Amino acid sequence: MHKKKKPQKLDLKYLIDMQMINKWFGDYHVLRDINLSITPNEKVAVCGPSGSGKSTLIRTINLLEEFQQGCMEVCGLKLEVSNITKKTKREVNNRIGMVFQQFNLFPHLTVLQNLTVGPIWGRKISRQEAIHRAKKYLNHVHMYEFIDKYPNELSGGQQQRVAIARSLCLHPDILLFDEPTAALDPELVNEVLQVIEELAAKGMTMVIVTHEMGFARNIADRIVFMDQGQIIEESPPDQFFDQPRSERLKAFLGQILNH
Amino acid sequence: MPESKTNTFIEAMTPPVREGGPLGRFLKRSFSSIPNGLVTLLLLGGAGYLLIHLVSWGIVSAQWTGTTAKSCSNPDGACWSFIIARWKPILAGQYPVQELWRIFLFFGILTILIIWIAIRRIPGKSWALVSLWTVFPIISYYLLIGGSFGLSHVPTNNWGGLLVTVVTAVFTMISTLPFGLLLALGRMSNMPVIRLLCIGFVEIVRGIPLLAFLFSAATIFPLVLPEGVNIDLFARTMIAFMLFNGSMTSEVFRGGLQSIRREQYDAALTVGLGWFSTMAFIILPQAIKTIVPALVNCMIIIIKETSVLLVIGLFDFIATIHFGTESPDWIGGHHILLTGYIFTAAVYMITCSVLSKYSRRFEGQIK
Numbered sequence: 001m002h003k004k005k006k007p008q009k010l011d012l013k014y015l016i017d018m019q020m021i022n023k024w025f026g027d028y029h030v031l032r033d034i035n036l037s038i039t040p041n042e043k044v045a046v047c048g049p050s051g052s053g054k055s056t057l058i059r060t061i062n063l064l065e066e067f068q069q070g071c072m073e074v075c076g077l078k079l080e081v082s083n084i085t086k087k088t089k090r091e092v093n094n095r096i097g098m099v100f101q102q103f104n105l106f107p108h109l110t111v112l113q114n115l116t117v118g119p120i121w122g123r124k125i126s127r128q129e130a131i132h133r134a135k136k137y138l139n140h141v142h143m144y145e146f147i148d149k150y151p152n153e154l155s156g157g158q159q160q161r162v163a164i165a166r167s168l169c170l171h172p173d174i175l176l177f178d179e180p181t182a183a184l185d186p187e188l189v190n191e192v193l194q195v196i197e198e199l200a201a202k203g204m205t206m207v208i209v210t211h212e213m214g215f216a217r218n219i220a221d222r223i224v225f226m227d228q229g230q231i232i233e234e235s236p237p238d239q240f241f242d243q244p245r246s247e248r249l250k251a252f253l254g255q256i257l258n259h
Numbered sequence: 260m261p262e263s264k265t266n267t268f269i270e271a272m273t274p275p276v277r278e279g280g281p282l283g284r285f286l287k288r289s290f291s292s293i294p295n296g297l298v299t300l301l302l303l304g305g306a307g308y309l310l311i312h313l314v315s316w317g318i319v320s321a322q323w324t325g326t327t328a329k330s331c332s333n334p335d336g337a338c339w340s341f342i343i344a345r346w347k348p349i350l351a352g353q354y355p356v357q358e359l360w361r362i363f364l365f366f367g368i369l370t371i372l373i374i375w376i377a378i379r380r381i382p383g384k385s386w387a388l389v390s391l392w393t394v395f396p397i398i399s400y401y402l403l404i405g406g407s408f409g410l411s412h413v414p415t416n417n418w419g420g421l422l423v424t425v426v427t428a429v430f431t432m433i434s435t436l437p438f439g440l441l442l443a444l445g446r447m448s449n450m451p452v453i454r455l456l457c458i459g460f461v462e463i464v465r466g467i468p469l470l471a472f473l474f475s476a477a478t479i480f481p482l483v484l485p486e487g488v489n490i491d492l493f494a495r496t497m498i499a500f501m502l503f504n505g506s507m508t509s510e511v512f513r514g515g516l517q518s519i520r521r522e523q524y525d526a527a528l529t530v531g532l533g534w535f536s537t538m539a540f541i542i543l544p545q546a547i548k549t550i551v552p553a554l555v556n557c558m559i560i561i562i563k564e565t566s567v568l569l570v571i572g573l574f575d576f577i578a579t580i581h582f583g584t585e586s587p588d589w590i591g592g593h594h595i596l597l598t599g600y601i602f603t604a605a606v607y608m609i610t611c612s613v614l615s616k617y618s619r620r621f622e623g624q625i626k
């Protein structure tokens with residue numbers, strides 16, 4: 001077996017440690033004094049009203065968005081405003097996987113090619129090993145029989161499961177999910193949530209932006225509530241739902257739970 | 260509350276049969292009213308008249324054999340003997356007759372490559388494409404110009420005819436695609452100097468008419484080159500063609516690149532791809548798929564542009580026809596020149612329409 005060495009095992013207190021992160025889109029202050037730390041194996045759900053900056057927050061973690069103030073440490077890499085370059089972006093993304101709301105599969109590639117293009121051309125892993133990994137993770141997400149299909153031949157739920165397998169092929173230390181079920185028809189939501197739950201049970205560190213409150217409550221060790229670019233409140237699920245402290249969280253929970 | 264109701268299940272049915280067949284439908288539409296009928300008759304009549312004349316001129320009264328203008332005494336018929344008797348200069352100008360096999364070999368290789376790329380069932384397309392940009396230019400250079408491998412040297416000022424036109428068209432296409440792509444990528448670069456250079460080049464060149472560009476390139480090139488370096492007119496023209504058409508194709512590439520959504524770049528970054536592999540494996544394959552018809556259109560324009568070669572002093576396909584009628588054997592009549600021009604037009608037209616038919620097949624595939 002050609003087992004490549006995994007990048008050195010991370011022995012860190014925090015996999016993600018954001019300190020006083022601020023970000024603007026033009027004049028719009030979209031992230032305000034964000035402090036967020038995530039320990040290995042932790043599962044953190046992020047929720048909040050639309051436009052509160054949840055996507056921007058997790059896209060900042062893997063540097064798809066740049067921040068303008070503050071600093072953070074991601075998987076041992078110290079990131080400051082001044083050292084965000086193409087190189088650090090790639091390094092960070094070698095450690096972090098991401099699953100998008102709109103799946104973002106590569107439409108011109110088959111399922112197998114979608115899963116192997118990153119490992120082969122980005123990580124210089126042998127083709128054999130890349131295919132081996134792809135098959136393994138397609139099995140995990142129950143998509144093995146679709147290996148030669150193109151994305152547009154799959155349902156939304158199937159595409160999202162392929163996207164999850166794609167990010168697993170890179171053996172990430174952290175997985176980020178940006179509303180992974182928001183673009184799905186209701187009857188397809190569960191097959192995706194189930195795959196994520198299986199991953200959680202295996203000990204993957206995850207940050208999940210979601211509107212599925214029942215799911216968040218089940219899976220998360222901690223839930224973060226965002227509003228207007230700030231983290232208003234963070235607490236374990238039971239406390240989050242049963243004893244919300246801030247008025248804004250109470251109002252938010254009132255809106256989404258009672259209708 | 261409205262009353263709830265259930266409908267009975269409807270079996271699938273075949274669609275109603277269209278009446279009349281294709282000819283019936285054509286007649287019905289063409290003669291649906293008196294004015295429509297008149298227009299149809301008029302147009303059909305005109306087309307028929309033209310066709311009859313063409314056949315009578317090109318076949319019935321045409322002259323096929325003979326080696327001088329005297330053989331073509333009928334001014335109302337085509338003089339194909341002119342084309343047939345002069346096929347060597349029309350094909351290759353002053354290229355030495357005993358070396359003509361090199362030209363046949365060149366055209367043979369070119370034809371094989373084109374067929375390989377164009378016909379879907381033949382496998383190994385990427386090999387054909389790769390050789391088009393690597394071994395093919397090198398082989399063509401040594402084959403046509405010679406000077407090594409025991410082949411005699413044939414300087415480009417002895418070239419002529421279809422050879423000059425085809426070489427110019429083919430190598431302009433081959434060079435202009437990567438150049439246009441580089442310009443488009445440069446225009447999207449986040450390095451300001453590169454971006455401004457590319458924008459400036461594209462915008463300036465796009466604003467200059469081809470002939471003005473070719474003339475000034477022909478005179479400016481020798482001035483900017485270091486002393487002692489001499490590039491012949493043919494090479495200068497090919498470079499000028501590449502620069503001129505590169506600015507056109509770069510706009511097509513830019514359109515294709517802009518049609519790719521930002522999410523694809525995000526996804527590529529999150530699976531660990533760098534700039535080069537993102538472009539090569541994710542962005543360009545998708546972008547090029549959408550612009551194949553536009554690129555083929557650029558190729559058609561390049562083919563048609565080669566008809567100006569005569570004006571800047573290259574002895575091209577049209578030149579061999581034109582000056583052929585001034586050679587001592589073939590002085591003698593307007594109809595000989597007309598035959599030559601119709602022949603040239605037909606060659607250009609057939610090549611271009613085959614290309615555009617080919618690109619329309621792609622348009623169908625994209626959707």
Ligand SMILES: Nc1ncnc2c1ncn2[C@@H]1O[C@H](COP(=O)(O)OP(=O)(O)OP(=O)(O)O)[C@@H](O)[C@H]1O
Pocket residue numbers: 025028030048049050051052053054055056057
């Ligand atoms: N690229 C951008 N340029 C400018 N403004 C942006 C950009 N992306 C997001 N915004 C703005 O930033 C704010 C936060 O956006 P974000 O997508 O992070 O919200 P969200 O919490 O994920 O919302 P949703 O639940 O609707 O996905 C919004 O007001 C949005 O309009």
Ligand SMILES: [Mg+2]
Pocket residue numbers: 054055056178179
């Ligand atoms: Mg969002």
